[in-house]
Amino acid sequence: MEFDRFDFLKQQDLPAEALYLVATPIGNLGDITLRALHVLNAVEGIACEDTRHSVALLQQFGIHKKCLALHEHNEMSGAQTVIQHLANHERWAYISDAGTPGVSDPGARLVQAVHAAGFRVIPIPGASAVAAAVSVGGSVLSASEGRFQFLGFWPNKTKERDALLMLIQKSLQTSIFFESPHHIQETLIRISQTLEPERELMIGRELTKKFEQVSFVRAADIPQWLAQASSLKGEFVIMVSGRKVGKDLVSDDLLSLWVDTLKPYLGSKEIAAVLAQTLSVSKKEAYQAAIDSKVEGAKK
Incomplete structure (x- = not known):
């Protein structure tokens, strides 16, 4: 692929003795970035x-490079091979099967080893199933004011699943995880039986692909959604809204005590941020309590 007319790609250095973590499409080849292609063409080898x-994937874009297999079963030995190439003043890239390396994919231990060996690691951002889901999360994210926790792939072992369900049930943040088509029905039924009926979910299927589907459903309505689903094939990204919070769970006296304790040291916005993380109140309610306290103090 010809890049001569994209002068902006040449404005950033591509230093040797560096590993480039390159994001690749999660389904739609059109999501590859110009910078990713530029880097993959410039490196000496690709893990x-x-x-x-x-x-x-590389052949689709006319890229022919020396490739090295580096996966979860040989990540540390493969990392040493990459490090040897970097020591020879080479540039290398790492790509996972889809999306951004290190996000529920191999890559983290490779990066750790390369850093420990004294070489630079450079991110080449791009497609990510997590970012794609968050961008269309809407109401599932708004309750937690955009904060979320990423939980990776849903575990297979019952004990680990139960622990994760408890974490999701108690969390004030939106929870995001991946699930396979083989277990999606069982997982969603378990969620519907565990969470509060009004908890909202976003179910993303085959994101960026031809049969992409994004659905919003309450936990109580999951069985009906499953019964009417046109297909449960493909990869799933699930988002679960955080536990709803309200001042009714915290007494006015307790809230006032916290505000009065913090206001000599923090501004109203900082107090609201602290209390939203500490107590079962929203940031908006905590901020209003801080403002009210200042007004009362001014009257005295």
Whole structure:
């Protein structure tokens, strides 16, 4: 692919002795970035989670490079091979099967080893299933004011699933996780049986692909949604809204005590941020309590 007319790509240095973490599409090849293609063309070699998958992707864009398999079962030994290439003044890239390396994909231990060896690691951002889901989360995110926790792939073991469900049930933040088509029905039914009926979910299926589907459903309505779903095939990204909070869970006296304790040291916005994280109150309610306290103090 010809990049000569994209002068802006040449404005950033591509230092040698560096590892480039390159994000690749999660389904739609059109989501590859110009910078990703520029870097993949410039490096001496590419470490891949699955060379068979990655070679097919690279060939789509006319990129022919030396490829090295580096996956969860050989990540540390593969990292040493990459480090040897960097020591020879080479540039190398790492790509996972889809999306951003290190996000529920191999890559974190590779980055750690490269850093420990004294070489630079440079992120080349792009497609991410987490970012795609968050961007269309809407009401599922608004209750937690955009804050979320990413939980990776839903675990297979019952004990781990139960622990994760408890974490989601208690969390004030939106929770995001991945699930396979083989277990999606069982997982959603379990969520509907565990969470409060009004908790809202966003169910994203095959994001960026031809049969992409984004659905919003209450926990109580999950069985009906499953019964009417046109397909449960493909990869899923699930978002679960955080536990609703309200001042009714915290007495006025307790809220006032916290505000009075903090206001000599913090402004109203800082107090609101602290109390939203500490007590079962929203940031808006905590901020109003801080403002009210200042007004009362001025009257005295």
